[in-house]
Amino acid sequence: MKAIRLHEFGPAENLRLEEVPDPVPAEGQVRIRVRAAGVHLLDTMLRKGIEGGPLPPQQLPAIPGREVAGAVDALGEGVDPSWLGRRVVAHLGAASAGYAELAVANVQSLHGIPDGLDEASAVAMIGTGRTVMGVLDEAAATPEDVVLVTSAAGGMGSLFVQALRNLGATVVAVAGGPEKVARVKELGAEVVADYNQADWDEQVRAELGSRSVTLVLDGVGGEPGRKALGLLGFGGRIVMFGWSAGAPTQLGTEDLVAKALTVSWGLGPRMRKPGVVRELETRSMAEAAAGRLVPLTTRFPLAEAARAHTALENRGTVGKAVLVVSGQTA
Numbered sequence: 016m017k018a019i020r021l022h023e024f025g026p027a028e029n030l031r032l033e034e035v036p037d038p039v040p041a042e043g044q045v046r047i048r049v050r051a052a053g054v055h056l057l058d059t060m061l062r063k064g065i066e067g068g069p070l071p072p073q074q075l076p077a078i079p080g081r082e083v084a085g086a087v088d089a090l091g092e093g094v095d096p097s098w099l100g101r102r103v104v105a106h107l108g109a110a111s112a113g114y115a116e117l118a119v120a121n122v123q124s125l126h127g128i129p130d131g132l133d134e135a136s137a138v139a140m141i142g143t144g145r146t147v148m149g150v151l152d153e154a155a156a157t158p159e160d161v162v163l164v165t166s167a168a169g170g171m172g173s174l175f176v177q178a179l180r181n182l183g184a185t186v187v188a189v190a191g192g193p194e195k196v197a198r199v200k201e202l203g204a205e206v207v208a209d210y211n212q213a214d215w216d217e218q219v220r221a222e223l224g225s226r227s228v229t230l231v232l233d234g235v236g237g238e239p240g241r242k243a244l245g246l247l248g249f250g251g252r253i254v255m256f257g258w259s260a261g262a263p264t265q266l267g268t269e270d271l272v273a274k275a276l277t278v279s280w281g282l283g284p285r286m287r288k289p290g291v292v293r294e295l296e297t298r299s300m301a302e303a304a305a306g307r308l309v310p311l312t313t314r315f316p317l318a319e320a321a322r323a324h325t326a327l328e329n330r331g332t333v334g335k336a337v338l339v340v341s342g343q344t345a
Contacts, residue, residue, distance in 0.1 A: 018115035019320040019338075022076045024064030027324035030079070030114075032317070038112070038119045040091035045098055045122055047105065051134035052113040053082030053142055054315075054323045054336035056259060061111075062324065073111065079320075080113025080338070082106055082142045083120070084134035094122050102128040104137040106145075106296070114320055116340055126296060129304035136303060139310035139335035143170040144299030145292060146256070150281035151178055152295075154254045156230055158183035163219070163228045163243050165235040166259060167204065168195035170335035173311045175232055176202045181307055187219055187228060187246075189239065191330055198311070198333055216242040227251070232281075233264055240264030249274050256281035312337045 020033045040046045058079050064072050073079070084104040090096065105120040107113055128137045150171075156162055162179050166172045167188035179186045180203030188204035190196050191211050200207045206222045208215040219228075227248025233240045237260025244253060244264055251274060255264060270276060285291055302308040311334025315323040320338055327336050 016116040017317070018078045018112075019080070019317065020076050020078055021062060021073070024062065024072070024075070027059075027062070027321040027328070030062065030321045030324065032320075035078070035115075037117055038115075040089055040094075040119045042092040043094065043122055044091040044119045045087045045094055045103075045125065046089035046091075047083055047085045047103060047118050047120060048088045049083045049113065049116055049118050049340050050085040051083070051138045051340070052080045052115075052118075052317070052338040053138040054320070054327060054338060055081065055142060056257075056327060057081075059324050059328055071109070078112040078115050080115070080118075081108060081111050082138045083113040083118045084128060084137040084141070085118075085340075087125075088117075091119075091122075098122065098125065102134070104128050104134070104141045104300075106141050114317065114338060116317070126300055129300070132300075132304055135312050135314060135335075135337045135339065136310050137300070138337055139170060139312055140299045140303045140308070141296055143335055144174060144303065144308070144310065145295040146282065147171050147174045147178065148295040148298050148302075149286055149291075150232060150254060150256050151175070152285070153279055153281045153283065154230060154232060154252070156182060156184050160229045161185040161187060161223065161226055162230045162232065163187040163189065163246060164204075165189050165210075165231070165233050165239055165243055166191075167199040167207075168311070168333050169234075169259075170310070171234060171256075172232075173199065173202060173334050174308050176204050177308050178302075180204075185226070187223070189215065189219075189243070195333060210239050210242075216246055219246060230254070232256070234259060236260045236263045241266075244270065244276075247274060247276060250276070252277040252279070254279050254281045310335055314339050 236258030
């Protein structure tokens with residue numbers, strides 16, 4: 016089979032398409048003929064060999080990728096034969112090896128892909144979607160909330176905008192560049208701003224008028240996160256779940272006391288409880304199958320994994336970045 020391999024930590028150009036042996040499913044595993052593989056910002060960190068994240072650095076040479084969708088084409092010992100031929104999606108966890116034409120997964124990790132949902136969309140929901148569900152649970156937004164979403168055109172942000180719109184909350188969406196701002200407006204955001212403009216926070220404040228932001232969902236951190244924090248009104252909440260800007264949003268006791276703010280981490284202890292991740296994945300897939308959440312995707316051929324990584328790092332994607340295997344429909 017063909018797969019993307021990494022032999023040395025470093026730039027995106029280190030990702031190379033190579034011919035490697037076909038994997039063989041072990042007991043309790045299936046082999047998936049991959050049609051779509053998800054690309055995550057964490058993948059770019061693992062590629063660089065950065066330590067300190069949720070997963071340890073990979074042992075090289077390695078095939079990156081932790082989210083795959085396709086059809087089951089081989090079964091390991093003890094696997095129910097009914098899985099053979101089914102369209103499935105799975106999160107591979109630390110095992111990785113998803114940037115390939117074939118991948119193996121534990122049968123317990125599989126979800127059937129509902130009719131009408133393509134593989135690229137399923138990949139977007141199995142990892143990114145489950146995290147969105149967890150953050151939304153932590154945020155506990157209500158229709159009365161005015162919610163500011165940072166990086167609103169990203170894989171998570173675009174799903175937040177839709178979920179909050181469905182709830183009836185007022186959505187303030189911040190994205191980078193006119194195209195992304197237009198996309199989140201189409202998704203239902205009431206107030207939109209371009210964080211490439213230095214005074215975007217003042218624009219939001221002016222557009223809201225007498226209203227204040229009551230909840231911030233922040234996966235960006237850095238200066239955008241700090242400006243979002245400044246827009247919170249008295250008694251507001253901020254749920255943090257990442258820092259794609261390179262550093263978490265800086266805040267101190269004085270910030271909390273002055274406005275009686277509540278700060279929480281969206282990927283907290285609950286996500287570590289047995290069965291919770293599986294439940295979040297199931298809910299995420301159900302939302303997509305019902306059409307309530309439609310994941311945005313930017314798609315690249317498998318051979319262009321390096322370009323996908325570069326685009327993701329340079330904020331050149333809308334929604335979830337997905338690798339599509341050549342010759343397959345995803």
